[in-house]
Amino acid sequence: MAGQSGNITRQETVPNTAFPPPPVAGLFCSSTGNASCGDAERAHKFxxxxxxxxxxxxxxxMYSSVQRYDLCPSRSPEFCGNISVVDQGRWRGSTTNGNGDCLLTTNLPLYFSMKDSPFLTKTSKTIYFEVRLIDIRDGPATQSTDDSGFSVGFVAQPYPTWRFPGWERGSLGVFSDDGCRFVNDSWGGKSFTSKFTIGETVGLGMTFRLPMKAPSTPANEDEKVNVEVFFTRNRLGGDFDLYGALGLFGGVDFEVLFDPAVWLWTPQDRF
Known part of the structure; x- marks a missing residue:
């Protein structure tokens, strides 16, 4: 799903955040669905x-709550449906049929720049969570399942509540309807993976590390941490505070998993 349709002026300057810059070669629009030009313009003004x-x-x-995965969902005004914390670090929810674009985020950041930055801790920091797609129902435009889905990602606040992770500055996201990834990109994103299917569990993570440099290189106060973004699918076995985020459109039944005890992915899988 793309962040806009029609012709409007694209923002040329992307604020400096913990995320990499938008892709150089991306898609102009999505083959599955596109947000309205008006919504995009309103978000840019925001x-x-x-x-x-x-x-x-x-x-x-506050920091201890995040380390215990004691997180609550923050619903945008556009969210119509139900969301509940079924266990510590585990949410279950659903949006109503035909629900328009809406946003669900963690109430607290998963990454605190003033606490977790490798420049302070001298070690790496990984944030990660998973989403299980339980079912898809009618979407807002065509009243079919083709017009429903979600974007899994991270956002820095404040973020426009009617926009998905990945569409605006300080965010990234991967979309279920076409598998495209977006990084501060209001257009069509970039081809990344295939469409998600009902019953699948997908995960998105970010690892922050100290930059690699020669020992003789002097310190630079403008230096940025290295950021690696990784995506998992049915795996078994910065600069700003970052919140876990889920953008939803249409009728979707889902679970959000923050507790590593219920992840399909394990940290050892990456090393």
Missing amino acids: CEEFPLYRPVKPFDA
Whole structure:
């Protein structure tokens, strides 16, 4: 699904965030569905008016909650449906048939720049969560399952609540309806994987590491951490605070999994 349709001026300047820049060669639009030009323009104005929050050092109790996966869902006003915390680190929810574009995020960042940055800890930091697609129902435009799905990703706040992760600055996302990935990209994204199917579990993670440099290289206050983004599918066995995010459109039944005890992926799979 693409972030807009029609012809509007694309933002040429992408604010400096923990995410890599938008892809150089991407798609102009999606082959499955596209958001309205009006929604895209409204989102661009929102981002111009409300810059990203500066990172803050969390209170100990707040940071401890994230480490225990004690996270609550924050629903956007556009979200119509049900969402519940069925266990610590595990949500289950559904949107109503025909629900328009909406956003679901964690109430707390999974990555605190002032606490987790490798420049402070001298070690790497990985954030990750999974989403299980239980069922897809009628979408907002065609009243068919082809017009429903989700985007799994991360966002820096504030973020427009009617836009999916990956479409605006300070965000990335991978879409279920066409498998495209978006990084600060309001257009058609970039081909990445295949369409998700009912019953699949997908995961998205980011690993932050110290930049590689020669020992004699002097310190640079503008230096950025290295960021690796990875995606998992049915696996068995920065600069800003980042929130787990799920963009939803149409009728979707889903689970969101933050607790490693219920992941299909295990950290050892990457090493």
